[in-house]
Amino acid sequence: MNYDAWKELFQTNSSSFRVKGHIRRESKPKYNKDEAWVNLDDLVKMWIYDIVTQSLLNMILKEDVTAHTVWTGLETLFRDNQQSRAIELDQRLQTLTLGDLTISQYCECMRVILDLLTNIISPVAAPTLFTYLINGLSPKYDNIITVLRH
Structure with missing residues (x-):
């Protein structure tokens, strides 16, 4: 799951337990x-702590920090890594091939990577996506590729 989706789920959960103010x-x-x-707190x-990976x-x-401090520290880790993450994801998108996947699985893999790129404010333009898809x-x-390219 990507960070923004995780963040939304965590905030919704903390709101339902009336402790969202601790992270905000x-x-x-x-x-x-x-x-x-x-x-x-x-x-x-x-x-x-229970839901992040061991490395995170x-x-x-x-010691002696508030939930807000932990929350903002976690967000900083994810946001500071945006540029290198965008490069990595774009590379994955460019080199993704159909291989043994079905068309549906291939498109789903592309969609997941696109969502991740959009979440870190690095969306892919439609013409570029089209090129990656057919390549x-x-x-x-x-x-079909010949028809689509012309």
């Missing part, structure tokens, strides 16, 4: 050492 920094302790607030941190956990796990088809589709 809208919730603050009522007084110093507000135990109820700290418990809820720790709960939100546990949710985050190693990068975001710090990845096998020789048995040469007649």
Whole structure:
């Protein structure tokens, strides 16, 4: 699952449990050492820690931080990596071939990569996508490719 989809699901979940303010920094302790607030904040941190990969956990796990700090740290990791991720995804899209996939599976693979590129604000123009699509088809589709190119 891509980061933006994960983020939306996590925010929806945290909203339904009325703790979304902990990741948005809208919730603050009522007084110093507000135990109820700290418990809820720790709960939100546990949710985050429980669903990220071990390598991400190693990068975001710090002592004495709030859920908001963990949340923004995670987002920073994903956003800072956008350009290299866009290059990698575009390369995958350019080199994707039909191979043993069905046309439906091939198009679904392309759609997933396109969604990921769109999520990191690097959408692919329709003419470019068309070129990638037909370039990845096998020789048995040469007649269709010829028609489509003209």
